[in-house]
Each structure stands twice: as C-alpha cells, then as structure tokens.
Amino acid sequence: MTTAEIMGEQAGVSGTARVWDLPIRLMHWALVLSIAVCWWTGMHNELEYHLYSGYAVLWIVLMRLYWGFAGSSTARFVNFVRGPRAVFAYACTLPRRDTPHVHGHNALGAISVLAMLGLVLAVVVLGLFAVDVDGLYSGPLSSYVSFRGGRHIAHLHYKWFNVLLWVIGLHLAAVVFYYIHKRHNLIFPMISGRRIAAAGGEVLEAAPLWRFLLGAVIASVLVWMVSIGFYF
Amino acid sequence: MLFLLFRRLAGAAFVLSIASSLQAAPSNKDLIKSRQDKLRDMGGALKAIDDELKKRSQDWDNTILPNAQTLKDRSSYLLNWFPKGSGPESGVKTYALPSVWQKADDFTRLGKTMQGEVAKLAQVAASKDAGALKTQVFALGKACKACHDDYRSPDYEKENDE
Numbered sequence: 001m002t003t004a005e006i007m008g009e010q011a012g013v014s015g016t017a018r019v020w021d022l023p024i025r026l027m028h029w030a031l032v033l034s035i036a037v038c039w040w041t042g043m044h045n046e047l048e049y050h051l052y053s054g055y056a057v058l059w060i061v062l063m064r065l066y067w068g069f070a071g072s073s074t075a076r077f078v079n080f081v082r083g084p085r086a087v088f089a090y091a092c093t094l095p096r097r098d099t100p101h102v103h104g105h106n107a108l109g110a111i112s113v114l115a116m117l118g119l120v121l122a123v124v125v126l127g128l129f130a131v132d133v134d135g136l137y138s139g140p141l142s143s144y145v146s147f148r149g150g151r152h153i154a155h156l157h158y159k160w161f162n163v164l165l166w167v168i169g170l171h172l173a174a175v176v177f178y179y180i181h182k183r184h185n186l187i188f189p190m191i192s193g194r195r196i197a198a199a200g201g202e203v204l205e206a207a208p209l210w211r212f213l214l215g216a217v218i219a220s221v222l223v224w225m226v227s228i229g230f231y232f
Numbered sequence: 233m234l235f236l237l238f239r240r241l242a243g244a245a246f247v248l249s250i251a252s253s254l255q256a257a258p259s260n261k262d263l264i265k266s267r268q269d270k271l272r273d274m275g276g277a278l279k280a281i282d283d284e285l286k287k288r289s290q291d292w293d294n295t296i297l298p299n300a301q302t303l304k305d306r307s308s309y310l311l312n313w314f315p316k317g318s319g320p321e322s323g324v325k326t327y328a329l330p331s332v333w334q335k336a337d338d339f340t341r342l343g344k345t346m347q348g349e350v351a352k353l354a355q356v357a358a359s360k361d362a363g364a365l366k367t368q369v370f371a372l373g374k375a376c377k378a379c380h381d382d383y384r385s386p387d388y389e390k391e392n393d394e
Contacts, residue, residue, distance in 0.1 A: 043388065045381060133387065134380055135278040136373035143283035147276035158388050231286045 017197035018204040019103060019189050021072040023063075023212050028190055031060045035120070035168075042161070047137035058124045059223045064117060066215040073205040074104030081114065082107040097182055101195055103202040112171055119164040123157060128226060130154035140229045260322035267313040268326075270306050277302040278372060281357070285366050292360050300357040303372075307350040311343045327385045339383055346375040 020028075037053035040046075068077040082090075090107040093099050105113055128139040131150025142150045178184040189195040277299040284295045319330050332339050349372040356368045 043386075045377070045386065131275075131279060132373075133275060133384075134373045134377040135275060135282055136370065136377060138279070138282070142279070143286055147272065147279045150279075151272075151275075154387060229286055231288070 015197055015199050016194040017103070017201055018193055018206070019074055019195045020193045021075065021204060021206050022193065023067060023071065023207075024075050025190055025193055027060050027064055027067070031057065031064075031120070034060060039161075039165075042158075047132055051137050051139075054124060054127050055223050055227060057120060058128075058226065059219050061117060061121050061124060062219040062222060063215055066219065067207075067212070070207065070211055070215065072207045075207075080105040080107075080110045082110060087111060099182065101184060101197065103195075103197075109174070112167070112174065115167050116164070116171065119160065119167055123160045123164055126153050126157040126160060130157045140227050143229055260318050261324050263313075263315070263318050264322070264324045264326045264328075267318070267328075270309075270313065274303055274306045274310075275376075277306075278369065278376075281353075281365070282369050285362060285369065290360075290362055292357070296357050296360075296365070300354045303350045304354045307347050310346070311340060314339070329383050329385055332383045335382075339379070342375070342379040342383075346372070346379065349375045 034053050034056040038050060038057060041050035041053060064075075067075045073079055086107045087110075094108075102109075128141040129145050129150060130139045130153045131142045131145070131147055132138045132154070133151065138150065139153075145153065175186050178186050280299045281296050284290050290296055314328065314332055316333055318324075318326070319328050319333055320326055321330070349368070353365070353368045353372050356364050
C-alpha cells in the first residue's frame with residue numbers, strides 16, 4: 001500500500017503532494033527524542049547524559065533556524081510567519097470542518113512553531129550557564145557566572161522547561177484537534193513527508209543536500225565551541 | 233542575714249541567666265542560614281577551581297590553593313552543621329531531608345568520605361599538577377553528589393537556592 005493509498009483512504013481523496021523535506025522531518029523527530037532524553041536525565045540527576053542531549057537540542061535548534069532561512073520552501077519563516085490579521089482570519093476558520101489542508105504551517109501554527117523554537121532555545125541557553133550543585137556537570141558557559149548566579153539560572157532552566165512542556169502539550173492537543181475535528185492527519189505527513197492533495201496544487205521547493213550539509217558543519221562547529229566554553 | 237544571702241544568690245542567678253542566654257545556641261533559622269552559606273562557599277570554591285582548570289594555564293597561588301584551603305577548612309566542620317532539630321521539622325525552609333537524621337550513620341560515612349576527598353584535593357593542589365587535580369575535582373564532585381542524591385531534596389522541588 002502506498003502512502004497515497006493510505007492517506008487517500010482516510011480522507012477519500014486520491015493524490016499526494018510533498019510538504020515536508022527530509023531534514024525537517026529528521027529534525028522534528030530528533031528534537032522529540034532529544035527533549036525526552038533531556039527531561040528524563042534532568043529529573044533523575046543524570047547530568048552527564050543531560051549535557052549530551054542538551055548539545056543535541058542546541059544543534060537541532062541552530063539547524064532549524066538556519067533551515068528557516070536557507071531550507072526548503074515550507075521550512076522558511078518568510079513563507080509561513082504571518083501578521084496578526086492573517087492569524088486572526090485563520091483562527092476564525094478553526095470551528096469549520098471543511099477547510100482545506102494548508103501547504104506547510106498555517107498562520108496559527110506558525111505562532112506555535114516560533115513559541116516552541118524560542119522556548120527551546122531559551123531553555124538550552126539557560127542550561128549552558130547553569131551550575132550543577134555537585135560541581136560535576138555544570139553548563140559549559142557556567143564559568144562566566146558566579147556559583148550563586150549559576151544556581152539561580154539552573155532554577156530558571158527548570159521553570160522555563162515547565163513552560164515549554166505546556167506549549168508542547170498545546171501542540172499535541174492541536175494535532176489531536178485537527179485529527180478528530182477536521183479529519184486532518186498531521187502526524188503521517190511529518191513521517192512520510194507527503195500530505196493528501198489535489199493534483200496541480202502547491203509544490204515543495206526542496207533545498208539541495210549540500211546546503212543542509214553546510215549548515216550541519218557550521219552548527220557542529222558552533223556547538224563544539226560552546227561545549228568547550230570558548231576556551232581555545 | 234539570711235535575707236542578704238538570698239539577695240546575693242538571686243543576684244548571682246540573674247547574672248548567670250543573662251550570661252547563659254547570651255551564649256544560647258543559635259536559633260534554627262540562623263543555624264540553617266549559616267549552613268547554607270557555608271555549603272555555598274564550598275560549592276563556590278570547587279567551582280572556582282574547576283573554572284580555573286578550564287584555562288590554558290592556572291593561577292595556583294591566587295586561585296586554586298586558597299579555594300582548596302576554603303574547602304578543607306569548611307569540610308572539617310560540615311558534620312557539625314546538622315544538629316538534631318535543624319531539619320524540615322524546624323519549620324525553617326531547608327533542603328536537608330529528614331533522612332539526614334534517620335540514617336545518621338550513612339550520612340556521617342558519606343561526610344567522612346567527602347572529607348577524605350577534600351584532603352586529597354588539597355594535597356594534589358599543592359603538587360600543582362592540573363591533570364591530577366581535574367581527576368580529583370571530579371572525585372570530590374562525586375562525593376558531593378553521593379550525599380545530595382539521598383539527603384537533599386532534588387532541585388526541581390525548589391523555588392530557588394536562597
């Protein structure tokens with residue numbers, strides 16, 4: 001059974017279109033996994049692995065920001081971030097069940113994307129400066145703050161992670177809402193990269209692989225520099 | 233005569249009571265605050281050494297050795313900072329768990345292990361060998377963690393460290 005058949009069967013529409021490129025999907029699920037590892041290791045004081053998973057999150061967020069400017073069409077901020085009027089207009093269509101699929105993020109979802117990206121970045125940056133009370137696995141930039149300051153940051157790191165969890169909860173609730181109320185399966189396209197679509201609709205302008213690799217190298221160098229606290 | 237003696241005794245008792253109240257044990261609030269300050273000093277001292285070790289070359293005389301001395305001075309008294317009654321039951325905000333007093337033997341054992349690691353750290357610091365000191369900083373951190381894991385409430389249950 002092909003992707004088209006699976007999705008067509010669900011919605012009674014045949015035909016699919018590419019909507020998410022491979023980097024976006026890999027980054028999405030890698031971020032889910034990394035945040036889960038961060039959460040578990042953080043709560044169980046396994047800070048050695050918390051550091052590694054934190055670097056993974058930092059790398060992914062940097063890559064996502066880069067991809068928001070240099071990536072495929074649906075990944076670019078300029079293509080999905082909309083002003084308040086468009087957001088309001090889209091929000092008004094939420095109760096309706098007959099709205100078509102949006103190619104990529106919708107205007108309201110864009111706020112969710114920005115909020116989650118911003119929060120993840122904020123939590124990671126706080127973590128970089130956080131001081132471990134045992135002095136074993138403090139953040140790589142903790143030498144730039146005092147012990148007391150770094151302990152304060154460690155608590156902020158935890159508090160803002162809790163805010164992030166609520167926003168992630170909202171994101172999951174929205175996915176369930178779309179599935180139940182609008183009969184739009186948003187999960188499968190994030191796995192397969194394809195959504196149901198009528199022929200001749202919008203297409204994905206995929207960015208070349210070399211551009212992703214270039215970003216990956218830059219992000220890796222940045223994360224490495226941060227990890228050694230800029231002590232060269 | 234008897235009356236005079238009584239007055240003297242009463243006077244002496246009064247003076248004694250004033251004197252003893254001046255020397256009275258500090259309140260739990262002061263005690264816990266002082267304990268937190270001193271533990272924070274130790275955390276700060278270990279951090280200062282760790283931060284210095286990240287640099288290419290170390291300032292042994294002005295940074296590492298004084299902080300190693302702070303750790304040594306503080307650590308030798310650490311087990312005195314937890315008298316009975318200075319736990320959460322005192323009503324003062326503290327992150328020391330009741331297990332400190334319930335499993336006093338194990339707590340003491342971990343405290344002594346920490347003192348041993350601090351003594352070693354001071355020795356290694358005196359030898360000015362950065363590689364060996366890094367290893368010992370890690371060993372001491374593990375001793376901190378061993379006690380914190382079981383006897384200190386986890387970070388996420390706290391408002392702040394203050």
